[in-house]
Amino acid sequence: MPLIELKDVGKSFLFDGVRKSIIEGVSLSIERGSIVAIIGPSGSGKSTLLNIIGGLDSSYEGEAVVGGVRLKNLSDKELSRFRNEKIGFIFQHFNLLDHLNCRENVSLPSYFYHEEIKDIEKRVDYLFERVQLTHRMNQYPPTLSGGEKQRVAIARALLMKPDVLLCDEPTGDLDDITAGAILELFMSIKKEMNVTFLMVTHEERITKIADEIYAIRERRLVRV
Amino acid sequence: MNGISALAVKNLIRNRKAVLLSSVGIIFGITSFVFFVSLGNGIKSVVFGKILAQLPVNIIEVTPKSSTIGIFSFGGISSSNIEDSTAEAISSINGVKGVYKEVVLDIPIQARGEFYSRRIVTDLAATGIDTEIVKDDIRKDFRFEYNEDGPIPVIVSKHLLELYNSNIAQAMKLPRLTPDAIIGFRFKLVVGKSYLAGTKDSSKVKEYECQLVGFSDKAILLGITIPIEYVRKFKKDIDGTGEINKYKKLYVLASGSQMVPEITSEITAMGLEIDKTRKTIGGVISIATLFLGMLSILIVALSAINISNTFALLVYERRREIGILRAVGATKGNIRYMIFFEASVAGLINGLTGVFAGYLFIRLTDYFAKSRIPDFPYKPDTFFEPNLYIFLVAIAFSVLFCAIGALLPSIRASRIDPAKAITM
Ligand SMILES: Nc1ncnc2c1ncn2[C@@H]1O[C@H](COP(=O)(O)OP(=O)(O)OP(=O)(O)O)[C@@H](O)[C@H]1O
Numbered sequence: 308m309p310l311i312e313l314k315d316v317g318k319s320f321l322f323d324g325v326r327k328s329i330i331e332g333v334s335l336s337i338e339r340g341s342i343v344a345i346i347g348p349s350g351s352g353k354s355t356l357l358n359i360i361g362g363l364d365s366s367y368e369g370e371a372v373v374g375g376v377r378l379k380n381l382s383d384k385e386l387s388r389f390r391n392e393k394i395g396f397i398f399q400h401f402n403l404l405d406h407l408n409c410r411e412n413v414s415l416p417s418y419f420y421h422e423e424i425k426d427i428e429k430r431v432d433y434l435f436e437r438v439q440l441t442h443r444m445n446q447y448p449p450t451l452s453g454g455e456k457q458r459v460a461i462a463r464a465l466l467m468k469p470d471v472l473l474c475d476e477p478t479g480d481l482d483d484i485t486a487g488a489i490l491e492l493f494m495s496i497k498k499e500m501n502v503t504f505l506m507v508t509h510e511e512r513i514t515k516i517a518d519e520i521y522a523i524r525e526r527r528l529v530r531v
Numbered sequence: 532m533n534g535i536s537a538l539a540v541k542n543l544i545r546n547r548k549a550v551l552l553s554s555v556g557i558i559f560g561i562t563s564f565v566f567f568v569s570l571g572n573g574i575k576s577v578v579f580g581k582i583l584a585q586l587p588v589n590i591i592e593v594t595p596k597s598s599t600i601g602i603f604s605f606g607g608i609s610s611s612n613i614e615d616s617t618a619e620a621i622s623s624i625n626g627v628k629g630v631y632k633e634v635v636l637d638i639p640i641q642a643r644g645e646f647y648s649r650r651i652v653t654d655l656a657a658t659g660i661d662t663e664i665v666k667d668d669i670r671k672d673f674r675f676e677y678n679e680d681g682p683i684p685v686i687v688s689k690h691l692l693e694l695y696n697s698n699i700a701q702a703m704k705l706p707r708l709t710p711d712a713i714i715g716f717r718f719k720l721v722v723g724k725s726y727l728a729g730t731k732d733s734s735k736v737k738e739y740e741c742q743l744v745g746f747s748d749k750a751i752l753l754g755i756t757i758p759i760e761y762v763r764k765f766k767k768d769i770d771g772t773g774e775i776n777k778y779k780k781l782y783v784l785a786s787g788s789q790m791v792p793e794i795t796s797e798i799t800a801m802g803l804e805i806d807k808t809r810k811t812i813g814g815v816i817s818i819a820t821l822f823l824g825m826l827s828i829l830i831v832a833l834s835a836i837n838i839s840n841t842f843a844l845l846v847y848e849r850r851r852e853i854g855i856l857r858a859v860g861a862t863k864g865n866i867r868y869m870i871f872f873e874a875s876v877a878g879l880i881n882g883l884t885g886v887f888a889g890y891l892f893i894r895l896t897d898y899f900a901k902s903r904i905p906d907f908p909y910k911p912d913t914f915f916e917p918n919l920y921i922f923l924v925a926i927a928f929s930v931l932f933c934a935i936g937a938l939l940p941s942i943r944a945s946r947i948d949p950a951k952a953i954t955m
């Protein structure tokens with residue numbers, strides 16, 4: 308069974324009382340442990356698709372099943388738990404909380420887990436080691452470089468041992484060298500933890516490491 | 532503390548200035564609440580503890596119609612009186628165990644004595660009273676009874692001593708007195724003669740030895756009170772009758788407190804008045820306290836609007852953050868709780884600050900009252916009686932209204948669309 312399965316997914320928004328379709332008839336099947344890239348022009352609906360898969364958006368047509376969970380009609384609690392346990396988000400602009408130090412940022416998902424997680428401190432320590440930022444642990448995000456911020460965000464995304472990392476232009480804000488380092492980190496994480504990557508990108512290098520590449524064209528998802 | 536509460540506290544620290552600014556009204560309201568309720572409490576305790584006597588529940592104080600409120604009826608010179616027949620009628624009411632009488636001595640008298648080596652001669656007002664009704668006010672080693680040969684036992688009002696201590700002692704450079712220091716004091720009573728009324732028949736003027744045997748709330752304010760039998764005796768000496776048929780006041784003893792309402796209504800039906808001083812004054816103080824307390828709470832309640840606005844603004848500013856929290860697994864409930872907790876902690880801090888400020892204000896007021904306001908009777912060491920209960924209620928109000936203020940913003944926060952918020 309594939310880890311991510313979309314069947315005939317469509318999404319539309321209401322614009323001044325007129326319904327405008329963004330994506331239509333999207334079907335997709337992604338196996339565990341693969342790296343999948345999605346490309347497409349700005350405004351084509353790439354982020355929209357990620358939000359549906361990540362359980363942030365639940366008003367869409369069709370079916371989405373992720374990690375064995377059928378996302379349609381889940382309650383807010385169930386959907387939040389799904390995001391917490393199965394999904395790690397990584398964004399172009401990092402989305403760290405500036406008033407929390409890096410350690411607290413990485414620990415954040417554990418606050419919303421339904422029970423106390425033992426050894427969470429050890430896990431946090433390990434992840435900082437893994438992204439090579441142990442020395443920055445007690446600093447606040449504004450004092451970090453872009454690459455460092457993204458590494459903190461990656462550590463946060465991995466805290467709850469998710470099945471999928473949903474990355475929306477993860478290298479979009481980084482220079483070439485730093486972007487390369489982040490991609491290397493992704494590769495080694497994939498190898499170690501067997502996570503599945505779904506990445507939205509313009510970056511050619513990502514498309515090179517991807518197992519599959521899709522593009523959104525004319526509201527439809529096509530394989531390239 | 533769990534992670535979400537910790538987040539809330541960190542948010543509060545981050546936005547302390549905005550929250551503090553919007554809390555000024557609440558803190559002010561809590562301060563005034565603590566101040567006024569403590570003041571009401573303090574005044575009540577002075578009035579009831581020291582000024583107004585507490586009658587046992589089964590004793591009814593009966594006065595003629597339209598006599599003035601108890602503490603203002605100086606000297607007991609009252610135009611109307613209770614007739615003997617009325618007193619008889621009252622004693623035959625079902626449930627009345629006894630009727631004790633108080634009568635004004637309408638014979639001129641003078642006191643003569645030596646007080647701290649000053650010779651003092653003064654006209655006096657006097658009342659006679661059934662000794663039974665004041666027996667609890669007399670110390671064991673003194674007697675307040677009619678006797679043929681000993682000195683005449685005299686009681687005076689506790690208020691008189693307070694008046695002496697707060698005004699007269701200072702003005703005349705005499706020492707302040709405690710009840711124990713003055714009890715047993717002896718002086719001469721001249722009956723049938725006074726500066727004011729003159730002497731009608733100098734052959735009938737007699738002199739008696741008197742002794743102060745106690746203090747009582749039932750003694751008249753400016754004068755002396757003696758057993759009622761002496762009034763009879765003096766009257767006999769002067770006008771030969773020795774009859775008393777008009778009373779200033781009656782103390783009606785009910786056989787049980789459950790009989791009191793019935794007896795009371797029968798007495799009022801006879802056109803007499805029941806002393807309601809305590810009830811009236813207590814009511815006035817309570818209403819004033821309630822009013823000022825409510826006003827303070829109103830300030831707090833209105834200030835909740837400030838809190839509400841501030842939190843609405845903070846929620847708006849934090850849209851993206853809230854979206855991130857939702858993305859990493861926060862439920863709508865978690866978000867609501869976080870905002871709510873933040874406001875409650877702010878409320879707690881505001882409450883504590885308000886209580887502290889109120890208490891400081893109280894101490895300051897007392898300090899200035901002590902050093903700047905001259906002595907007056909019953910001037911207390913403190914005008915306030917704050918207590919833990921008042922503080923807790925004040926803090927509870929603060930937390931409550933801050934939480935109420937955050938209600939709408941917290942709901943709005945929970946409804947933020949995370950997909951939209953994080954792509955901002
Ligand atoms: N909440 C919304 N209400 C209305 N329209 C929306 C909403 N969110 C997205 N859209 C529209 O949907 C379309 C797709 O948006 P989306 O963010 O998925 O594009 P994208 O492919 O990620 O673009 P980019 O590469 O610029 O990030 C856009 O035209 C956008 O204007």
Ligand SMILES: [Mg+2]
Binds near residue numbers: 353354355475
């Ligand atoms: Mg996008």
